[in-house]
Amino acid sequence: MTKKPNELGIIEAARALRARECTVRELWDACVTAAKEKNLELNAYLEIFEADDAAIAAAQERIDREGDAAPLLSGIPLAIKDNILIEGKIASAASKMLENYRATYDATVITKLKEAGALFVGRANMDEFAMGSSTEHSAFGSTKNPHDPERVPGGSSGGSAAAVAAHLCIAALGTDTGGSIRQPAALCGLVGVKPTYGAVSRSGAIAMGSSLDQIGPLTKSVEDAKVLFDTIRGIDPMDATTIPDGLYPSKEVSEKLVIGVPRHLLTEGVQEDVRAAFDETLKKLESEGHTLVDIELPTSGHALAAYYVLMPAEVSTNLARLDGVRYGHASRGDTLLEDYLLSRTEGFGEETRRRILLGTFVLSSGYIDAYYRKADAARGVLRREYDDAFEKVDVIAFPTTLSPAFKFGEKSDPISMYLEDIFTVTANLTGMPALSVPMGTVERDGRALPIGIHFTAPHQAEEILFNVASAVEKAG
């Protein structure tokens, strides 16, 4: 059966456009029609944009004129997480605080995508300010998982993931501070990449934890992820933390990879069938000539605690400007203090307020040594441990999540929600690139739910990640 245009991936759609099997307009219409129809149920988009006729015409003309020389993203409709700025469009970070905020400039990634001729279907739903693992913390209602609407799509880039998985666009951008691209990718059956810290400009991404945040792709295939990553990456004068190519020594790797497996991390919490799928996937890789090596990452057990100290500290700092005076939802009381209190209490949701309080606490003078500085030291140790491990192995593997998608409300206790991030946060703390690629499905309530396998590579070694992920994809 041939696929409908909106069901294609980037490479497939680019080929179809060049073969004149469909036009840019038809591809756009297919995505937007599906989006309008399915969004009523899924709530993947906070807004579906009007067609940009000029951009559609320009993309078509470029493909007609340049053929294979035109960028692969020409005419490709994408979903953009609602914390990435597109000039003239609202960017609310799914918060009441920024409900009416209209971006005055393009994020650097958007500039690059526009140059490549990409089209934007709409703003994708997310957890407020990217804080969460389920998209239940959006101020505008949660997003449903297309594989089972009673379950979460993961988060915080849940809208982006659901939009791609339900074919309401061809691919999407998300942001990842502690797992928010990789975890929803795993729970929706997609490929999700958190690039090396500094590989992709953060200019125009609404900051959550500035030392952890990266923008990255959510796609239907590994090849698509590579196309999107190659388009948005690169040093940027607008973001001083972006890094030039070759900043980190590149590693010689052969086609057959050495895969490190920290089995000691898998003992608790990983559901039986997820673990079985993980073992099965590794076995397939081994049978294709890759080598498995047991490794120890002793400090990993503290990564989540360190993350949940450092991240709120940065959140409390980044969100301080949203006070109803300089930016954001404004409410007036009798005094200036009341203005702040009212604006921030009304503008921020519960989880956001929790993290601001936690972050302010760990940075306060009596506690900064006990909490923030300790967590920062742990971050350094984790990075050294990973660096040491990469002396012996090319990539490190574990399951992306402990379980498949969970049901709405199942993790209403914040700690149980935070535990979702146990495997993903370390890559953000160390700044290393990491990716999730589907490793089949497990059954819950009679439905097949996707799960993912997670790989971490040394800084700037995204290429190795794409190689190992392609091997998983091919092994099916």
Ligand code: GLN
């Ligand atoms: N789930 C994590 C958190 O809530 C990660 C969020 C993210 O990556 N943006 O902090």
